[in-house]
Amino acid sequence: MRILVVGGAGFVGRELCRQLSAEHQVGVLDCFRYGKERLALGARRSPRLYAVDINCAPAVAAVVAEFKPETVVHLAATHYIPECEDDPFAAVKTNVAGTVNLLAACPAGCRFVFASSGAVYAPDVHPHVESESPVGPSDVYGLTKLQAEQYVHYFARKRNLAAVTVRLFNVVGPGETNPHLVPDMVAQVRAGRTEIALGNLWPRRSYLHVKDAAAGFAAAATAGGVSPGAAVTVNLGAPQAHSVSEIAELLGRISGRRFSLRQDEARVRPVDRPVLAADHTKMTAMFGWRPRHGVDEALKDIWRNPDLVGDLGARYRG
Numbered sequence: 001m002r003i004l005v006v007g008g009a010g011f012v013g014r015e016l017c018r019q020l021s022a023e024h025q026v027g028v029l030d031c032f033r034y035g036k037e038r039l040a041l042g043a044r045r046s047p048r049l050y051a052v053d054i055n056c057a058p059a060v061a062a063v064v065a066e067f068k069p070e071t072v073v074h075l076a077a078t079h080y081i082p083e084c085e086d087d088p089f090a091a092v093k094t095n096v097a098g099t100v101n102l103l104a105a106c107p108a109g110c111r112f113v114f115a116s117s118g119a120v121y122a123p124d125v126h127p128h129v130e131s132e133s134p135v136g137p138s139d140v141y142g143l144t145k146l147q148a149e150q151y152v153h154y155f156a157r158k159r160n161l162a163a164v165t166v167r168l169f170n171v172v173g174p175g176e177t178n179p180h181l182v183p184d185m186v187a188q189v190r191a192g193r194t195e196i197a198l199g200n201l202w203p204r205r206s207y208l209h210v211k212d213a214a215a216g217f218a219a220a221a222t223a224g225g226v227s228p229g230a231a232v233t234v235n236l237g238a239p240q241a242h243s244v245s246e247i248a249e250l251l252g253r254i255s256g257r258r259f260s261l262r263q264d265e266a267r268v269r270p271v272d273r274p275v276l277a278a279d280h281t282k283m284t285a286m287f288g289w290r291p292r293h294g295v296d297e298a299l300k301d302i303w304r305n306p307d308l309v310g311d312l313g314a315r316y317r318g
Helices: 011-021 057-067 081-086 088-105 140-159 181-190 210-222 244-255 281-287 295-304
Strands: 002-006 025-030 048-051 071-074 111-117 162-168 195-198 231-236 260-263
Touching: 002 011, 002 057, 011 025, 011 210, 025 057, 048 057, 057 088, 071 088, 071 210, 081 088, 081 140, 088 111, 088 140, 111 140, 111 210, 140 162, 140 231, 162 210, 181 195, 181 244, 181 295, 210 231, 210 281, 231 281, 244 260, 244 295
Parallel strands: 002 025, 002 071, 025 048, 071 111, 111 162, 162 231, 195 260
Antiparallel strands: none
């Protein structure tokens, strides 16, 4: 199968390319913000790379016309919450207009797998269920993803696409590209900090190993169950939510380091929700996916091999 992974050099995208490239012909459309070397997967299975910004509609259309994908997996986004809040226009441009560019370029009958987010749901203390939980984003990122979902449904009908909207929840593991809670905590502990400065300490989140997240997108891209012209929505996450202190306790045991937590007011997000967790029953029923790695394994993997991108690994040294 010819699969175009948009945003394939990102955190989940890189792992997805690893999993897909053994059996499928993979292309990657990405602006390569963090470099093409992240996709050095081996000469026999290296994907075809297209250095393109999804905000450039003619360039996107040219890549799709050349690669001729049977499936497009769209992972590209501005998704770090503070970045979206600081520059909402850029978030809307990439997350909404960029998605429309891809949808408009897709050939009729193509499968389109869209990475949405659990952030589209209204805050709730229970795991979110696609058919029951109301939507009601509480931040710019969630708003952009909900609007993009509507375009996915519209273009599925208009262009006869087999569309799967995957509402992804928190992902953890080696290779993170943004300073989310876990990689930032790991970076501070590895730098020898004994007092870890974080944002809000009260939120509870479910955490999915990056290998499981990629496996979910691979299943949505290659399994049956979606007809051209139809659009389905599934959650990709775990039902058990963990507090910041629980994650810190696990990391302390894994690392053998002793440290305390401090809430840094400069890092606090006013838009944080108290709980974010997912019911993945529908995802399992439709695509046969279920998580295979626990949060403890994800923490062990990121501790042993953080593979942090940008200044995450260096910001706390010295």
